[in-house]
Amino acid sequence: MLKAFFLFFLFLSALYAQSYSFTELRYSDAIGKSMQLDGEITFKKEGLEIKYPKSKRVLDYDGEEISFFEDGNLVELPSEQISNMMHYFDILKLLHEGDENELKSRFIIKKLNEKTLLYPTNNLKYYIEHIELLKKNSTLKNIKLFLKNNDSITINITNEIS
Amino acid sequence: MKYLNHLLLLVLLLVGFLLKEHIHISTNLLSLFASKESVEKLSIANHLGYSKEMLIAVKGFSKESKQNVREITKKLQSLQDIEFVQFTLTPSQDIAEYYKKYYPLLASFQAKKLTKKEVQKQLQTLYDKQLHSVFYTSIDKNDPLKLFHLELTKSATLKHKGNMIVLGEYGYLIRVQTNIPPSEMGRAKRLYDEVQSIIKVFPDTVAFAPFFYTVENSAAFKSDVQWIAILSSIVLILIYFLLLRNIKLLVETLVTLFSSMVFAALFATTFFDNFNVLSLAFGMSLTAVSIDYLLHYYFHNFYESKKRVDKNVLYGFLTTLSAFGVFSFIPIPIISQISFFALFSLSYAYVVFSFVFPYLGIKSYTRTTEVQSASSGKKISALSLFFISLILFSYSAFHFKLDANIRNLDYQNLSLKSAEKLFKDNSKSSLSPVIVEAPSKELLIENLHILKHSVSKSFSLASFVLDKKTCEQKRDALKQYNFTQLRAYIEDASLKVGFRDAYFKDAYKFAEKKQEYKLPNLNIFQSFSLSAYNDGKRWYSIALVDDAQKAQTLPFVTDINVKAMFDKSTQQMYKKLVLFGSFVLVIIFVLLLVSVRKKILYALNYILFPVALSLAVLTTLGSINIMHLFSLIILVAIGIDYGIYMSNSKKPTHTMLAIKYSLLSTFAAFGVLIFSSIVALNSIGMVITIGCVAIYILIKVMR
Numbered sequence: 001m002l003k004a005f006f007l008f009f010l011f012l013s014a015l016y017a018q019s020y021s022f023t024e025l026r027y028s029d030a031i032g033k034s035m036q037l038d039g040e041i042t043f044k045k046e047g048l049e050i051k052y053p054k055s056k057r058v059l060d061y062d063g064e065e066i067s068f069f070e071d072g073n074l075v076e077l078p079s080e081q082i083s084n085m086m087h088y089f090d091i092l093k094l095l096h097e098g099d100e101n102e103l104k105s106r107f108i109i110k111k112l113n114e115k116t117l118l119y120p121t122n123n124l125k126y127y128i129e130h131i132e133l134l135k136k137n138s139t140l141k142n143i144k145l146f147l148k149n150n151d152s153i154t155i156n157i158t159n160e161i162s
Numbered sequence: 163m164k165y166l167n168h169l170l171l172l173v174l175l176l177v178g179f180l181l182k183e184h185i186h187i188s189t190n191l192l193s194l195f196a197s198k199e200s201v202e203k204l205s206i207a208n209h210l211g212y213s214k215e216m217l218i219a220v221k222g223f224s225k226e227s228k229q230n231v232r233e234i235t236k237k238l239q240s241l242q243d244i245e246f247v248q249f250t251l252t253p254s255q256d257i258a259e260y261y262k263k264y265y266p267l268l269a270s271f272q273a274k275k276l277t278k279k280e281v282q283k284q285l286q287t288l289y290d291k292q293l294h295s296v297f298y299t300s301i302d303k304n305d306p307l308k309l310f311h312l313e314l315t316k317s318a319t320l321k322h323k324g325n326m327i328v329l330g331e332y333g334y335l336i337r338v339q340t341n342i343p344p345s346e347m348g349r350a351k352r353l354y355d356e357v358q359s360i361i362k363v364f365p366d367t368v369a370f371a372p373f374f375y376t377v378e379n380s381a382a383f384k385s386d387v388q389w390i391a392i393l394s395s396i397v398l399i400l401i402y403f404l405l406l407r408n409i410k411l412l413v414e415t416l417v418t419l420f421s422s423m424v425f426a427a428l429f430a431t432t433f434f435d436n437f438n439v440l441s442l443a444f445g446m447s448l449t450a451v452s453i454d455y456l457l458h459y460y461f462h463n464f465y466e467s468k469k470r471v472d473k474n475v476l477y478g479f480l481t482t483l484s485a486f487g488v489f490s491f492i493p494i495p496i497i498s499q500i501s502f503f504a505l506f507s508l509s510y511a512y513v514v515f516s517f518v519f520p521y522l523g524i525k526s527y528t529r530t531t532e533v534q535s536a537s538s539g540k541k542i543s544a545l546s547l548f549f550i551s552l553i554l555f556s557y558s559a560f561h562f563k564l565d566a567n568i569r570n571l572d573y574q575n576l577s578l579k580s581a582e583k584l585f586k587d588n589s590k591s592s593l594s595p596v597i598v599e600a601p602s603k604e605l606l607i608e609n610l611h612i613l614k615h616s617v618s619k620s621f622s623l624a625s626f627v628l629d630k631k632t633c634e635q636k637r638d639a640l641k642q643y644n645f646t647q648l649r650a651y652i653e654d655a656s657l658k659v660g661f662r663d664a665y666f667k668d669a670y671k672f673a674e675k676k677q678e679y680k681l682p683n684l685n686i687f688q689s690f691s692l693s694a695y696n697d698g699k700r701w702y703s704i705a706l707v708d709d710a711q712k713a714q715t716l717p718f719v720t721d722i723n724v725k726a727m728f729d730k731s732t733q734q735m736y737k738k739l740v741l742f743g744s745f746v747l748v749i750i751f752v753l754l755l756v757s758v759r760k761k762i763l764y765a766l767n768y769i770l771f772p773v774a775l776s777l778a779v780l781t782t783l784g785s786i787n788i789m790h791l792f793s794l795i796i797l798v799a800i801g802i803d804y805g806i807y808m809s810n811s812k813k814p815t816h817t818m819l820a821i822k823y824s825l826l827s828t829f830a831a832f833g834v835l836i837f838s839s840i841v842a843l844n845s846i847g848m849v850i851t852i853g854c855v856a857i858y859i860l861i862k863v864m865r
Contacts, residue, residue, distance in 0.1 A: 026292075026298060028292040028293075028301070029662070029665075030288075030292065030301045030303065030661050030662060030665050031289060031292050031293070031660060031661055031662065032662050033292070033293065035292070035293050035294075037296060039296075052296050055296060057296045059296070101229070101232055122252055126258070126262070127300070147300065149300060149301060149302070149303065151298075151300065151301075153298060
């Protein structure tokens with residue numbers, strides 16, 4: 001559910017770029033283990049596309065619908081998952097357009113050395129504890145999401161593709 | 163004695179000044195047309211925010227449009243008469259807290275009994291997802307098997323793109339709740355000006371609120387009435403100064419008319435709690451009918467004669483008085499108020515014209531050159547004209563179409579209408595508002611739930627708040643479910659699957675707690691245009707339904723569709739008007755019979771023919787509105803006098819001359835309204851002008 005949301009932060013420092021590759025490290029408190037995923041995200045005029053090349057999985061959002069492909073085959077997702085993702089994909093899309101005011105309207109923003117801490121003020125606060133952004137040479141390199149259930153997700157931006 | 167007329171006016175003005183604290187004039191036009199119950203319900207609807215909503219659309223979905231939405235919102239929030247501004251669908255903190263507090267009861271609960279094996283299978287799937295799914299799956303340690311599901315209620319009326327509210331494909335939408343009561347013109351004008359000054363700097367931004375019509379149309383109304391008043395004065399001056407060459411007569415007549423109006427206004431505002439400004443305006447216009455008495459006296463040199471009473475004028479006055487006397491009892495506020503006013507104003511005018519004017523030293527009428535022979539030209543019999551009137555009535559009856567839409571009477575504000583159309587065309591909702599009521603807050607929720615189950619689609623507080631029955635059912639379902647056993651299965655299976663020890667130790671404990679449910683503050687749902695109002699006796703709320711007719715069959719539901727209300731009350735009004743009108747016609751017929759005897763048909767034609775001709779023309783041109791009907795009453799009042807004068811006249815040429823001048827005066831008072839761009843005024847002008855033409859035809863051609 002939160003995946004789409006945090007992916008957005010990849011682009012905070014490079015709002016007009018189109019495609020990025022990233023590494024995602026998830027820690028699950030329930031099983032006490034982490035998993036890693038490598039992917040690419042591309043912003044399109046009306047939506048976005050996320051690819052996981054290793055697992056041949058593609059997530060395509062055209063602004064209206066979300067389609068999920070596994071090995072080129074369309075896989076049906078639970079409606080609850082779709083509606084949650086769409087909600088956050090819209091935020092992602094809006095913010096990709098560079099809407100910093102929107103960001104300020106949803107988070108309390110604090111600076112701590114090279115880190116920027118975002119504390120949600122709206123209903124996201126029921127799921128997200130806070131978000132940590134790390135910039136190096138004015139470029140966003142690392143994002144950490146600390147969730148209410150003690151899970152965490154770390155995104156490392158490896159490079160800009162185009 | 164020479165200044166008696168002026169003295170009387172001074173006395174009346176003094177009385178008016180002394181009683182000014184007790185004079186209340188209502189500006190609520192609705193109370194004149196809709197039933198008392200409908201007016202009460204609309205007043206409640208206003209308390210609930212209905213019709214106080216303002217919509218602002220910013221064209222496009224660009225970053226700039228979004229920025230404009232935010233800037234406009236910020237500026238609007240600083241205005242005094244704005245309750246709240248909304249441009250996103252984000253539920254308020256209060257609603258989120260409400261969902262959180264009553265989660266076990268508000269969420270749907272899948273009460274399926276699970277076996278140990280099934281639990282292990284589900285946990286295994288969950289575990290696998292944590293390690294292999296490309297989607298992050300959050301594990302809820304309180305509800306790992308997802309037995310509870312809470313679907314957040316979405317607005318039934320608002321479309322959205324992402325989290326922002328949109329107006330179809332037009333652009334972003336800002337929803338504003340104002341606290342402007344419909345009757346407060348000053349505040350409405352101030353807010354209107356403030357909003358216009360905010361949005362004018364943002365390109366492609368359109369605002370609309372129902373009160374914009376009041377503000378914009380009243381300005382148009384004012385300018386229209388101003389030039390019509392000038393036109394009316396010019397015509398009156400032409401009649402009195404250029405044709406009659408008697409300026410004193412003009413001054414004394416105007417003083418008398420003004421005194422009559424003050425006299426009647428004092429009585430009417432004392433008698434009626436909510437005497438309306440529209441009734442006052444109409445009543446004042448009706449006072450001008452009394453000019454007939456004066457002109458009849460004037461052209462028959464009554465003031466020089468030793469006679470104390472002119473029987474014709476007295477009969478005319480008494481017949482008119484009887485008609486308005488009956489109409490003052492009609493249960494249609496506007497007609498009863500106008501009739502009541504007319505009773506007093508015409509009586510005052512009659513007394514002054516009859517008994518005061520002889521002492522004012524008015525020069526008698528001496529010019530006789532304009533008096534033409536009454537017997538010249540071909541004439542048509544009264545019987546033929548009576549049949550022509552009947553034919554015209556039959557024609558009108560076949561083409562009769564009633565326009566019940568009160569809005570059509572207003573100034574046709576095309577720019578605002580197109581703004582309203584933009585919002586309506588792009589609106590998502592096809593649901594109609596109804597008011598639901600109950601003696602208590604709890605019963606209100608019960609009733610809203612009954613309504614929810616009675617119609618196929620609805621949106622109300624019942625979409626958010628539980629009723630007692632559902633609450634009990636949910637409690638029972640939770641109580642009966644064996645969460646302790648399920649937790650034991652989960653703890654056992656989770657260890658086998660590979661979850662951390664005791665990770666699910668508190669699973670479903672939240673559902674085992676005693677579930678208390680207290681009705682929330684119902685006004686926290688205002689962002690969904692839903693709230694509750696208590697008038698001290700009963701509780702009310704607005705619900706949106708797909709079938710208002712069906713909903714209305716429930717005893718606690720009232721349709722507040724203003725158009726439907728007016729349609730209903732106009733139909734009822736029409737029936738009552740027909741009933742009282744028939745009664746009045748019988749009285750007029752009897753009184754005419756007494757005063758004109760054998761010439762009854764001749765006198766009756768002065769009422770029937772103008773009304774029939776007006777109706778025939780109006781039904782040919784389009785539909786009949788309520789103002790046409792009121793104007794026909796004025797026409798009847800005029801016709802009675804002329805019928806009696808012409809039937810009993812011993813000097814028909816003088817009477818004809820008096821009537822001609824009287825017709826010109828009537829045209830000056832009402833007929834000029836035909837040039838107005840406001841439909842209500844234009845309608846009056848149209849009827850009176852046709853009526854004047856019809857009477858002129860009668861005096862020329864009837865024998």
